[in-house]
Amino acid sequence: MTPPRKLHIKSYGCQMNVYDAQRMVDTLAPEGFVETANAEEADLVILNTCHIREKASEKTYSELGRLRVAREEAARNGRDLRIAVAGCVAQAEGEEIIRRAPVVDVVVGPQSYHHLPQLLARAARNGKAIETEFPAEDKFTFLPQPKSDAIRARGVSAFVTVQEGCDKFCTFCVVPYTRGAEVSRPVDKVVDDVKRLADNGVRELTLIGQNVNAYHGEGPDGRPWPLGKLLHRLATVPGIKRLRYSTSHPRDVEDSLIEAHRDVPALMPFVHLPVQSGSDRILAAMNRKHTVRDYIEVIDRFRHARQDIAFSSDFIVGFPGESAQDFSATLALVMQIGYAGAYSFKYSPRPGTPAAEMREMVQASDMDERLARLQELIDSQQSAFNRAAIGTTVDVLFERAARNRGQIVGRTAYLQPAHVMASSDIIGEVLPVRIEGLERYSLLGELATTAPAQSARTAPSQTTIGA
Ligand code: 5AD
Ligand code: SF4
Numbered sequence: 001m002t003p004p005r006k007l008h009i010k011s012y013g014c015q016m017n018v019y020d021a022q023r024m025v026d027t028l029a030p031e032g033f034v035e036t037a038n039a040e041e042a043d044l045v046i047l048n049t050c051h052i053r054e055k056a057s058e059k060t061y062s063e064l065g066r067l068r069v070a071r072e073e074a075a076r077n078g079r080d081l082r083i084a085v086a087g088c089v090a091q092a093e094g095e096e097i098i099r100r101a102p103v104v105d106v107v108v109g110p111q112s113y114h115h116l117p118q119l120l121a122r123a124a125r126n127g128k129a130i131e132t133e134f135p136a137e138d139k140f141t142f143l144p145q146p147k148s149d150a151i152r153a154r155g156v157s158a159f160v161t162v163q164e165g166c167d168k169f170c171t172f173c174v175v176p177y178t179r180g181a182e183v184s185r186p187v188d189k190v191v192d193d194v195k196r197l198a199d200n201g202v203r204e205l206t207l208i209g210q211n212v213n214a215y216h217g218e219g220p221d222g223r224p225w226p227l228g229k230l231l232h233r234l235a236t237v238p239g240i241k242r243l244r245y246s247t248s249h250p251r252d253v254e255d256s257l258i259e260a261h262r263d264v265p266a267l268m269p270f271v272h273l274p275v276q277s278g279s280d281r282i283l284a285a286m287n288r289k290h291t292v293r294d295y296i297e298v299i300d301r302f303r304h305a306r307q308d309i310a311f312s313s314d315f316i317v318g319f320p321g322e323s324a325q326d327f328s329a330t331l332a333l334v335m336q337i338g339y340a341g342a343y344s345f346k347y348s349p350r351p352g353t354p355a356a357e358m359r360e361m362v363q364a365s366d367m368d369e370r371l372a373r374l375q376e377l378i379d380s381q382q383s384a385f386n387r388a389a390i391g392t393t394v395d396v397l398f399e400r401a402a403r404n405r406g407q408i409v410g411r412t413a414y415l416q417p418a419h420v421m422a423s424s425d426i427i428g429e430v431l432p433v434r435i436e437g438l439e440r441y442s443l444l445g446e447l448a449t450t451a452p453a454q455s456a457r458t459a460p461s462q463t464t465i466g467a
Contacts, residue, residue: 007035009025012087020110044081049090050087054348057093090110091177092177105129110178157397159207162227165179187233205234213257249274269306277316278292285358312342340385394412394418394443396433
């Protein structure tokens, strides 16, 4: 028998890429590849790239420069190191990658991962292989299922892609170009995947998609099911204790999703709902298709359905034409909503997007200052939110042994890490924890004997907001 070949995947960017990396491992397992965390011993390195990041292509090329040296070093030791580029930079750059970095054997776009074994074989025969078209067939039908031991090794919390692509065309964003048009997986396929995950110890699911609440997969009744209905169905799969979904667009929040938050206890009261800006003028220039008022109304609908719900968001500062007044409106919106956390980015142009043609650039020094002010405000809200947990009893899903001996770490409903001293038997269980303290972003507590009272949880709207 030939010894297993070693595969190292370096993933950048979003949860979708983390999930895709796992599916690439599953696809290559039948070819005799086993995953390694150590790039130096790998026979195949896959760069799973992200185009949302600033200077994404340039960063990919400099990483490929390092891999060229690694390949020469491997060759001196009699090893043949193969290199593939996957993800959204592969999609956007295509052949250009091999032209600029001849060290690359395979370029594969996100819709073609199921062809990886054939692409590697073709590269072995012809030197190179590229596939960045959007194939007609659904890649999910062809991607092999992960083996039971692979699922178990990945732990109690898993991602499942239910939707891919986006039709929204925000003017700053590359996703509609790199991931293509919005498509949803059929309900039965998702349910089958989830049953398999649950049978192998998964207790928490995060349904992912670039615009996950645009989900409209075909149901067993032959009609399109909205996300809320899918969540209802998945909550009935034995073993599944928690459900989440990410990332949502404010325009696509249907009543069925709000109802799911009201009626499905397994659906966690924590929603990532990017708004990007608090100024209607900028939202229009971004082609977000919603106003500040629309956003606040959506938040109110969620809060009405579930009083302990909390939110996170994404913000872009310094979008072309953003005035000091527009930025103040963003700060005002953050103050009004009160977030449990949020990501904020400086605007940077992505080639091929409409915003990249816009001329009114905000000065770099203004961008820096705005980003720092926004982050300070968000940090203060996040700290207040975390501090509000102290003295309360909250449910924690335990995930793994912590680095500190004897401690087990899990997550609260709001994804806050929580540590307790306990035996590893509790991994995979949801148990009440009395929160006693906070160390940076981690909660520290003790297993409680009583269940948490609903009112003990604090929504961010009830915390005092600083800054
Ligand atoms: N510049 C800055 N941030 C961006 N994002 C997407 N495109 C850009 C860009 N061109 C941010 C948005 C999005 C998050 C995933 O990345 O806030 O929600
Ligand atoms: Fe990009 Fe999200 Fe806008 Fe779609 S909705 S274009 S993924 S920012």
